[in-house]
Amino acid sequence: MVKVINKKSQEYFLDARSIMVGGVNSPVRSFRGVGGSALVMEYGKGAKLFDVDGNSYTDYCLSWGALILGHAHRNPILAAKKTVERGTSFGTTTRAEVDIAKFITRAIPSMELIRFVNSGTEATMSAIRVSRGYTKKRMVVKFDGCYHGHFDDLLAKAGSGVANLKESSSLGIPASHIENTLSLPYNNSKVLVETLERYKDDIACVIIEPVAGNMGVIPAQKEFLKTLRDITKKNKIVLIFDEIMTGFRTGLGCTQADYGVVPDMTCLGKIVGGGFPVGAYGGRKDIMECLAPLGGVYQAGTFAGNPVVMRAGLATLKLLNKDFYRTLNERCEKFAADLNEYFVKENLPVRLSAYRSMMSFRFSQQPVNNYDDARTAASDEIYAKLFWHFVAKGVYMPPADLEAFFVSGMHTKKDLLDLSAAIKSFFVKK
Ligand SMILES: Cc1ncc(COP(=O)(O)O)c(C=O)c1O
Secondary structure, three states, X not given: OOOOXXXXXXXXXXXXXXXXXXXXXXXXXXXXXXXXXOOOEEEEEEOEEEEOXXXXXXXXXXXXXXXXXXXXXHHHHHHHHHHHOOOOOOOOOOHHHHHHHHHHHHHOOOOOEEEEEOOHHHXXXXXXXXXXXXXXXXXXEEEOOOOOOOOHHHOEOOOOOOOOOOOEOOOOOOHHHHOOEEXXXXXXXXXXXXXXXXXXXXXXXXXXXXEEOEOEOEEOOHHXXXXXXXXXXXXXXXXXXXXXXXXXXXXXXXXXXXXXXXXXXXXXXXXXXXXXXXXXXXXXXXXXXXXXXXXXEOOOOOOOOOHHHHHHHHHHHOOOOHHHHHHHHHHHHHHHHHHHHHHHHOOOOOEEEEEOOEEEEEOOOOOOOOHHHHHHOOOHHHHHHHHHHHHHOOEEOOOOOOOOEEOOOOOOHHHHHHHHXXXXXXXXXX
């Protein structure tokens, strides 16, 4: 473990633990995945994050992928400031919502109608409710290792047999909440087809991260996604892409544009809020029209479509043009390719799994295509050491293995060179 340079962080975190559950408002922030006391952050600017002890870090967590423009970017901050001064919430439709809705639905044509909510969890939960209302069917299919928020029905673990899956991944979830959930292996077309054919009359929707980011980064295989699209269409099952992490991270049309696979519904969050809390879901008009006030599926929210969030979000999205993505993606792809080449040359048991500006570490030389592979290639022990090695080098990474890390448009070539040097200095054979 590194020399303690985080005395104030430790004091604040002790305080936090005495009044907030585990000292946090979201469990992964507790540093249980890496040990030691959580760092308490004070402010951020660009690619840098500063803790309460005055240490600075180049940040690759970026609020779990939300900050594609880095911290406190001038445009979303100015947009938010200007909006705040004119009132923060009206409980009515505002022009801000209409403007960002137009932007998003133009960028993602499969989202013919959209609804804003306050978090990613709300988006997936609501999309699933709409899909059930639309199809009048009950079952939900997800994939092992994908995360879609903390909605009861989705906190289901893969069981030994798909059909008799009955185990939730959290206490407090009655068996009845997950009895309609099936969790299948990612990138396995055979199991997918067999299961969907078998339960087609009961399955309302399939929800998937088209590029998974919650078991480290695993892009779906193109053939797998195409099979998924074909079989869901054939069986009148709603296909939901959870692009909460990938939305506007990988490109303007998101991963559905990269793959050329059009889902029925899409969930968004993170980047769309310009650094503020947000979620959104949308899709085919005939499906979304099932939602109140047009249809019988109920979903509502006091702060949904909040004008401050909408303005900050739109100010962010407006900066994300083709050039922005070309520069960011090319820089990241080169970074990952160079490092992986180095790991192979040095015969080191580590790889970067990467998709554009999302990446993760694998402590293995084997390919990783699903959750079982990801777990085999994971090591809490190595990751914890790596994490604190990074802290000592002034780099902040997500404080848990199997999480993706992110690069923003504010990270320079030099930042990535420094990161590369920090990684090499950890793995190089001593
Ligand atoms: C793919 C995906 N879906 C859903 C969620 C849940 O979003 P939120 O934390 O805003 O509820 C997350 C959060 O990390 C996510 O990565």
